[in-house]
Amino acid sequence: MQRLDYLKESPSQTAGPYVHIGLTPNKLGNTGIYPQDLGESPIQPGAQGEAITIIGTVRDGAGMILRDALIESWQADARGIYPGNDPRGAADPNVSGWARIIANFDSGEWTLNTVKPGRVPFPDGRMMAPHISLWLVARGINLGLQTRIYFEDEENDSCPVLQRIEHRERVQTLIARKTGPGQYRFDIVLQGAGETVFFDL
């Protein structure tokens, strides 16, 4: 028989407690190496769409808020086009779409200032509800966790990804609560009661 000559993906290892040294050295206080940290903001002045702020925490199975979590977010612009390599065309030039967000070293709270993304097609052509993709790493997490932020004030029922969640009550763990005009709350629970849905996408 012939051989399938695929390589294997490099196996993951935890980001550990010192991930900030590598990915956000300026926010850690290690200044002077890079002029600025990458992923400071997913938008630049002039970005089209509704400006929103999402605030949240990451909690472990013992109810403790993580102080060492690092989250990256990736999203489309207000019309649902991804910056970078979206095969459908160019996105809003003032939306870069990607951010690196760290939990506050004292409170553990994280904040994302952005614009609300538009709907994006699922591979079969149906539309996914507006969402922001998250990738979460920290000490004790062996392989980065994938999840998504959806929005309470959007039509989520027809989203083909959310429809794949068998236990319907768990869909709520992916929906940011509106706390004021343009203000949302999204708390992530790693384990146990109210555990956030994580994806293998």
Next chain:
Amino acid sequence: MTLSNAIDSGPLFSRDRDWHPAAYTPGYKTSMTRAPFRPLVALGSTLSEETGPAFGQSMIGRLDNNLILNFTGQPAVGERIIMHGRVLDEQGRGVPNVLVEIWQANAGGRYRHKKDGYLAPLDPNFGGCGRALSGPDGSYEFLTVRPGAYPWPNHVNNWRPMHIHISVFGSGFGQRLITQMYFEGDPLIARCPIVNTIGQQKAIEALVAPLDMNRAIPMDCLAYKFDIVLRGRRQSVFENRKEGM
């Protein structure tokens, strides 16, 4: 479709979850409260995972990949090494323009981080991070010092083997990966609970960099080779089916 477009788009190969470490690994205690207990919701990649931000050479400074000089301009203390390799995908193709970021302890095993209180001293000339963009064939290179082993609180006498943390950002957000590079011959590798979160010996070996005397520079530095493999992408003209077809 050109070859570069083919690498840039298309559905991602699914992850082999038996090859990666499990989430819940009691030998590494912190994982016990941070591992999700519910199964992951699994489906194929979507545009949200297949796309990703573009990084350009203009974002990278001249000394960004030189950890020996990039903190103060004065040389850091330690065994000088080149760390080099290629970023590949699972089809074995070199992946260009991948953002490779690394961070590490200094030669004594101490991190420049407010949470690290190990008694080994900081090196005033070592910051501990670097970054590079892979070239057209996926190749990348860093100049640094070999990091020291260090103790960490887990079981009573656990020591991390010498290692460099690596973050790689391919062309799709779903390829995002962080891992660690270990050094050939280090007896602490087999004893490390974090290494041993990986179940398969072959997978562990994929993270051990061999000494590469062909890349070492005589009278200057040694070299270690470390290739990084990202999730592949499917390519098929049968790929673009609409609903119901």
